[in-house]
Amino acid sequence: MLAYLKRYHVLFVSVFLSLISLHMVTTSERGTGGERIVGTVILAVSRPIQQVSSSTGSAIAGVWNGYIYLIGLRDENAGLKNKVDELTAENNALKETLIHAKRAEELGIYSRGLQEQTTATVTADIVAFSGLNLGGGWARTFLVNKGIKDGIDTDMAVVTPEGVIGRVVEVTRSTSRVLLLTDPRSNIDVTIQRTRVKGVVEGDNTGALRLNYVKMLDDAAKDDVVITAGLAGIYPKGLIVGKVAEVRESEDKFFKNIIVNPAADITKIESVLIITSRQSLPLNTEEKEKKAKNKGQKPKPAPQPPLGKKT
Amino acid sequence: MKDYITYIPVALVFLSIKTTIAPSIPLPDVVLLSVFYTAYNRPSASGAFLAFCLGYIEDTFYGNVIGSTSFAFAVLYGVTYLIRLKLRFESTPVKAAASAVAALSKGICTLLVLNSIGIQATSFLLHTVPVAAFTGILAPFIFNLFDRLPAPKLYGHTNKDSI
Numbered sequence: 001m002l003a004y005l006k007r008y009h010v011l012f013v014s015v016f017l018s019l020i021s022l023h024m025v026t027t028s029e030r031g032t033g034g035e036r037i038v039g040t041v042i043l044a045v046s047r048p049i050q051q052v053s054s055s056t057g058s059a060i061a062g063v064w065n066g067y068i069y070l071i072g073l074r075d076e077n078a079g080l081k082n083k084v085d086e087l088t089a090e091n092n093a094l095k096e097t098l099i100h101a102k103r104a105e106e107l108g109i110y111s112r113g114l115q116e117q118t119t120a121t122v123t124a125d126i127v128a129f130s131g132l133n134l135g136g137g138w139a140r141t142f143l144v145n146k147g148i149k150d151g152i153d154t155d156m157a158v159v160t161p162e163g164v165i166g167r168v169v170e171v172t173r174s175t176s177r178v179l180l181l182t183d184p185r186s187n188i189d190v191t192i193q194r195t196r197v198k199g200v201v202e203g204d205n206t207g208a209l210r211l212n213y214v215k216m217l218d219d220a221a222k223d224d225v226v227i228t229a230g231l232a233g234i235y236p237k238g239l240i241v242g243k244v245a246e247v248r249e250s251e252d253k254f255f256k257n258i259i260v261n262p263a264a265d266i267t268k269i270e271s272v273l274i275i276t277s278r279q280s281l282p283l284n285t286e287e288k289e290k291k292a293k294n295k296g297q298k299p300k301p302a303p304q305p306p307l308g309k310k311t
Numbered sequence: 312m313k314d315y316i317t318y319i320p321v322a323l324v325f326l327s328i329k330t331t332i333a334p335s336i337p338l339p340d341v342v343l344l345s346v347f348y349t350a351y352n353r354p355s356a357s358g359a360f361l362a363f364c365l366g367y368i369e370d371t372f373y374g375n376v377i378g379s380t381s382f383a384f385a386v387l388y389g390v391t392y393l394i395r396l397k398l399r400f401e402s403t404p405v406k407a408a409a410s411a412v413a414a415l416s417k418g419i420c421t422l423l424v425l426n427s428i429g430i431q432a433t434s435f436l437l438h439t440v441p442v443a444a445f446t447g448i449l450a451p452f453i454f455n456l457f458d459r460l461p462a463p464k465l466y467g468h469t470n471k472d473s474i
Binding site for chain 2: 009010011013014015017018020021022023024025026028038039042043045046049050052053054056057127128129130138139141143169170177179184185204205267
């Protein structure tokens with residue numbers, strides 16, 4: 001028996017390590033979150049290497065894009081793209097306000113208490129990608145160059161003017177890992193903007209998204225805009241998630257099979273905004289100021305609600 | 312363990328390049344090849360532990376579920392160890408085919424683990440197939456480079472015998 005163990009000790013060690021790995025898989029909360037000292041150390045050790053290779057790649061790409069490939073057109077294109085992003089965001093905000101106002105009118109409610117969300121954000125640059133294309137593993141994440149020292153924490157929303165990108169799942173002192181909305185572990189509460197039908201968007205590892213829990217009787221059509229519902233406490237309400245690309249009947253004839261294309265082209269982004277705090281301010285601030293003047297006090301800013309855990 | 316320590320910086324540099332400069336370029340799975348190479352040429356308990364560590368590092372880099380790649384590498388190490396007792400990979404096409412099969416096995420192992428915890432990543436295999444092919448094609452060349460790394464002569468193998 002001892003000779004057998006000695007002869008195949010490599011095999012036994014392999015089996016033992018496989019079992020430890022399985023234990024780690026089942027205790028890692030679907031791989032998102034949790035304190036991992038070893039992981040933090042590995043990321044800290046590899047950070048300088050990544051920084052060097054990232055800046056080398058950026059330098060090469062910069063020379064190519066800025067000097068060799070269409071000099072001048074790049075800046076103009078970037079300016080126009082920014083303008084389109086701004087107008088898209090503004091248009092979406094206006095649509096949302098219009099729908100809110102219409103509904104309030106129909107219900108006969110005088111919409112004094114309509115709330116507007118204001119946010120504080122941190123701009124971060126992407127330093128490393130994984131799983132965006134061939135050979136990067138199955139997970140869809142990226143690393144950004146902002147961490148705890150910049151006020152970043154887990155479960156903070158990551159966005160661009162085009163739409164939602166994902167959420168922070170791991171933070172070290174100077175970097176954060178962002179779980180993309182296309183990762184199979186991601187799920188976001190959403191609303192179809194036109195019909196106000198609610199559902200949950202999940203990543204499916206192909207680059208597209210699945211919109212689940214929309215009943216067969218609910219109205220959803222191609223090109224409908226999908227926005228965040230703001231229910232889970234991570235994403236503010238009204239951010240664009242994507243557009244419906246395909247609506248099919250499911251086999252169970254109860255829910256629809258809906259494919260959504262993400263609004264933001266994740267393969268082309270270089271910087272993102274991380275929403276570090278959210279607060280609700282009532283629109284009728286004039287009335288508040290009047291009241292405060294009458295009392296001889298300055299109006300207090302609205303309290304900052306903590307970001308809730310994702311459901 | 313010190314005989315295998317060289318593979319850790321190799322993996323760190325490869326993963327850094329893969330996640331920064333070349334996230335969308337299909338590169339051969341160098342980390343997998345180093346596990347396969349050590350399991351075939353220098354099998355030992357330390358080597359199995361190295362495979363586990365390399366899996367952990369890859370999971371950390373890619374943001375995978377921690378343990379999924381470690382599991383695949385540990386299984387691959389054990390299976391390669393058993394196979395080497397029966398088979399010899401002599402010619403270049405056989406080395407390439409064996410490496411491609413190892414890359415596919417890694418994908419299947421990872422997928423099984425993910426499915427067991429409710430993560431549907433079925434399309435992942437579609438990405439695995441071209442990477443496996445690419446890994447297989449370039450494997451003989453990469454094994455040649457590994458031959459130049461400092462190696463102990465275990466089980467009577469020399470660098471000339473290695474895959």
